[in-house]
Amino acid sequence: MPTPVKSVLPVVLLGCGGVGRYLLRHIVSCRPLHANQGVAIRVVGVADSSSLLVAEDVHSNGLDDALLTQLCAAKSAGSPLSSLLAQGHCQLFKNPEARGKEDFQKLVSNFRRIRFESTVGAGLPVIASVTRIIASGDPVSRIVGSLSGTLGYVMNPRDDLGGMDVARKVSELGPDAVSTKDFLESGLVQLDKSMEERVKAAASRGNVLRYVAEIESTGCQVGLKELPKDSALGRLRGSDNVVMHPSLLFFSPFVWSSLYVTTDCSFDQVEIYSRCYQSSPLVIQGAGAGNDTTAAGVLADIIDLQDLFQTTA
Amino acid sequence: MPTPVKSVLPVVLLGCGGVGRYLLRHIVSCRPLHANQGVAIRVVGVADSSSLLVAEDVHSNGLDDALLTQLCAAKSAGSPLSSLLAQGHCQLFKNPEARGKEDFQKLVSNFRRIRFESTVGAGLPVIASVTRIIASGDPVSRIVGSLSGTLGYVMNPRDDLGGMDVARKVSELGPDAVSTKDFLESGLVQLDKSMEERVKAAASRGNVLRYVAEIESTGCQVGLKELPKDSALGRLRGSDNVVMHPSLLFFSPFVWSSLYVTTDCSFDQVEIYSRCYQSSPLVIQGAGAGNDTTAAGVLADIIDLQDLFQTTA
Numbered sequence: 001m002p003t004p005v006k007s008v009l010p011v012v013l014l015g016c017g018g019v020g021r022y023l024l025r026h027i028v029s030c031r032p033l034h035a036n037q038g039v040a041i042r043v044v045g046v047a048d049s050s051s052l053l054v055a056e057d058v059h060s061n062g063l064d065d066a067l068l069t070q071l072c073a074a075k076s077a078g079s080p081l082s083s084l085l086a087q088g089h090c091q092l093f094k095n096p097e098a099r100g101k102e103d104f105q106k107l108v109s110n111f112r113r114i115r116f117e118s119t120v121g122a123g124l125p126v127i128a129s130v131t132r133i134i135a136s137g138d139p140v141s142r143i144v145g146s147l148s149g150t151l152g153y154v155m156n157p158r159d160d161l162g163g164m165d166v167a168r169k170v171s172e173l174g175p176d177a178v179s180t181k182d183f184l185e186s187g188l189v190q191l192d193k194s195m196e197e198r199v200k201a202a203a204s205r206g207n208v209l210r211y212v213a214e215i216e217s218t219g220c221q222v223g224l225k226e227l228p229k230d231s232a233l234g235r236l237r238g239s240d241n242v243v244m245h246p247s248l249l250f251f252s253p254f255v256w257s258s259l260y261v262t263t264d265c266s267f268d269q270v271e272i273y274s275r276c277y278q279s280s281p282l283v284i285q286g287a288g289a290g291n292d293t294t295a296a297g298v299l300a301d302i303i304d305l306q307d308l309f310q311t312t313a
Numbered sequence: 314m315p316t317p318v319k320s321v322l323p324v325v326l327l328g329c330g331g332v333g334r335y336l337l338r339h340i341v342s343c344r345p346l347h348a349n350q351g352v353a354i355r356v357v358g359v360a361d362s363s364s365l366l367v368a369e370d371v372h373s374n375g376l377d378d379a380l381l382t383q384l385c386a387a388k389s390a391g392s393p394l395s396s397l398l399a400q401g402h403c404q405l406f407k408n409p410e411a412r413g414k415e416d417f418q419k420l421v422s423n424f425r426r427i428r429f430e431s432t433v434g435a436g437l438p439v440i441a442s443v444t445r446i447i448a449s450g451d452p453v454s455r456i457v458g459s460l461s462g463t464l465g466y467v468m469n470p471r472d473d474l475g476g477m478d479v480a481r482k483v484s485e486l487g488p489d490a491v492s493t494k495d496f497l498e499s500g501l502v503q504l505d506k507s508m509e510e511r512v513k514a515a516a517s518r519g520n521v522l523r524y525v526a527e528i529e530s531t532g533c534q535v536g537l538k539e540l541p542k543d544s545a546l547g548r549l550r551g552s553d554n555v556v557m558h559p560s561l562l563f564f565s566p567f568v569w570s571s572l573y574v575t576t577d578c579s580f581d582q583v584e585i586y587s588r589c590y591q592s593s594p595l596v597i598q599g600a601g602a603g604n605d606t607t608a609a610g611v612l613a614d615i616i617d618l619q620d621l622f623q624t625t626a
Contacts, residue, residue: 026449030450033447037448112619123446123449123589124595125442125595128441129438129441129442132436132438132441132613133609135613135616135617136612136613137339137612276600276603277606279600283598286585287590290589293589296449297445297449299449299450300445304445306425307620308620
């Protein structure tokens with residue numbers, strides 16, 4: 001006898017690129033698995049930047065015309081639709097963009113009805129773990145990460161965190177801005193040389209270079225750091241790939257991300273320090289990029305919302 | 314204006330030892346934090362093996378006399394109380410003990426209403442991460458762990474997994490069983506010597522010894538393994554403490570656990586392999602023992618159930 005369905009989750013997918021398409025595939029291939037767990041995901045709408053396709057019975061899934069118009073108008077899948085949350089709907093993000101303090105407050109006050117795990121480290125349970133630690137009253141004092149696919153997120157908005165830094169470093173190539181062609185032909189060589197020297201100098205001190213993001217109560221830092229070879233971040237496997245193409249670090253978060261994806265060597269590491277994880281931080285490490293993995297993370301987020309969608313028996 | 318309470322979670326605590334006492338402390342100290350998130354935890358009962366203390370208004374929290382009698386009769390905090398789950402209550406475990414297939418089935422069929430994160434690695438998000446991966450349709454092929462406090466769980470039931478192995482290894486001390494006194498006086502010395510030789514032999518091959526648990530679809534293996542120094546488990550920090558007292562590994566999971574707690578060097582590492590985490594496994598590492606950390610993990614589990622306890626607005 002099949003398990004009777006206990007939760008039905010109607011989903012509207014905003015944005016249907018690489019991750020979105022994998023998500024649809026995962027939802028379909030997981031139907032038997034979810035049915036066994038008493039969960040059914042119904043995709044009642046799919047939208048891209050130009051149009052919205054809805055199922056015939058979309059209205060019976062709690063989505064009225066006003067809401068559909070809003071969804072259709074939503075330019076970015078990352079925009080927090082506060083009216084959506086106010087009406088009791090849930091929202092999942094790959095890359096949430098809080099536009100100012102007010103937006104951020106709206107998101108936080110509806111914390112149980114939003115999920116955004118795949119924002120950091122694809123499917124890696126980073127947000128879920130930090131949320132658990134905070135919920136248990138264990139104050140997080142510091143988060144340190146060596147990030148690959150995640151770099152794009154931490155550098156967002158790029159003007160504040162990444163853009164100026166990238167610009168400054170690229171401008172070291174010469175007094176004038178360089179074209180992509182010139183950068184690839186001669187800039188990379190120069191950066192490679194300068195990086196090679198930094199790598200050698202670090203090695204002579206028993207250290208290695210890592211691109212590190214640090215989050216503390218006092219602020220945020222992102223940059224290249226010289227770390228002891230036997231430190232948690234220094235011991236990272238796959239590091240050869242980082243130092244083999246060090247100049248790519250400065251070029252663009254996307255290039256770095258792609259580099260990792262193509263070499264199939266992508267992984268992130270995040271260290272979380274708190275009262276309970278003081279001397280031995282909570283370390284989460286693993287593949288942190290790729291459409292398949294990212295979509296899997298979003299699907300896990302959907303399933304995590306099932307208790308809010310229980311059908312009355 | 315304070316956030317109105319959205320979820321009230323009435324809790325009966327079965328067992329009030331080291332972890333239970335820390336849990337009560339954490340619940341009290343987190344009241345303002347949880348209130349901000351719209352959650353209130355009400356401890357309506359506390360039981361040890363001999364008695365059950367209940368709050369005056371326990372009945373108005375959905376606990377009837379029949380249930381209280383059952384709770385009072387429950388000898389172990391780890392017993393799955395199937396009638397409890399059948400009535401729609403939730404259950405949290407530090408160490409669940411499924412007594413046979415039927416018990417196990419009952420637990421699994423109420424999966425959303427049980428939590429047992431602290432069973433493995435204290436507060437480390439191991440179960441939560443495996444649950445997320447499985448929910449996303451990503452098939453887990455292999456779990457490898459170097460476990461300290463966790464050893465007790467993996468060895469449970471000890472007769473099958475740990476007991477015989479421990480007995481066999483202890484019996485290597487001589488043809489007759491040894492008393493605890495004899496074991497501590499002369500047994501440890503002999504084991505220390507034999508272990509020292511194994512450590513040296515491994516080192517001469519560039520390897521280290523690790524106590525490893527491996528879970529695959531074909532079965533389970535727990536034991537001492539010689540691993541390359543630069544492998545994920547071989548690189549574990551704090552390993553000095555393991556090889557300094559190798560004989561303790563064989564004595565009892567409790568001794569090992571205590572050793573770690575007192576040296577404040579306890580941490581676990583778990584590697585999870587799946588389709589998404591094939592070449593770069595999902596690695597979770599951190600402090601995996603201690604009453605404070607374990608209680609924090611149980612509290613995070615309680616908070617994770619809040620959507621099932623929503624008050625009607």
